[in-house]
Amino acid sequence: MEDYEKLLDETYEKIKPISHSGERFEIPKIEGHLEGTKTILTNIPQIVSYLRRDQDHFVKYLLKELATSGTIKNNILILQRKINSQKINEKIEDYIKEFVTCSQCGKPDTELLKDKGFLFIHCLACGAKHSVRSKI
Numbered sequence: 001m002e003d004y005e006k007l008l009d010e011t012y013e014k015i016k017p018i019s020h021s022g023e024r025f026e027i028p029k030i031e032g033h034l035e036g037t038k039t040i041l042t043n044i045p046q047i048v049s050y051l052r053r054d055q056d057h058f059v060k061y062l063l064k065e066l067a068t069s070g071t072i073k074n075n076i077l078i079l080q081r082k083i084n085s086q087k088i089n090e091k092i093e094d095y096i097k098e099f100v101t102c103s104q105c106g107k108p109d110t111e112l113l114k115d116k117g118f119l120f121i122h123c124l125a126c127g128a129k130h131s132v133r134s135k136i
């Protein structure tokens, strides 16, 4: 029993969150409001330029993950149903994990490359390259 508890303690030590102080990359938060039965998102272009990703790719991902349809009009994304911003922010984080940060060094300084129908993340910080799903 003692050993088991000791093991638990050690496991706990290992999974303590690492400090993020000094991290310059901040996950952008969505801005917008609800309008009737729709959700209006006003800072999509700022987010995609911050992430250095293709707007169509990012919007397609969001719509799919949020299971809604939407249209871009004058740089404003209109979703066809009410969705709270917390949920949208979670999806943005998921997008970043999947399509922005390097799986090797964890840095966001990456680019998406297409090669023979496959999509890759190429890390500009450490040079690592790994494939991501090309169909979303």
Ligand SMILES: [Zn+2]
Pocket: 102, 103, 104, 105, 106, 107, 123, 124, 125, 126, 127, 128
């Ligand atoms: Zn890297």
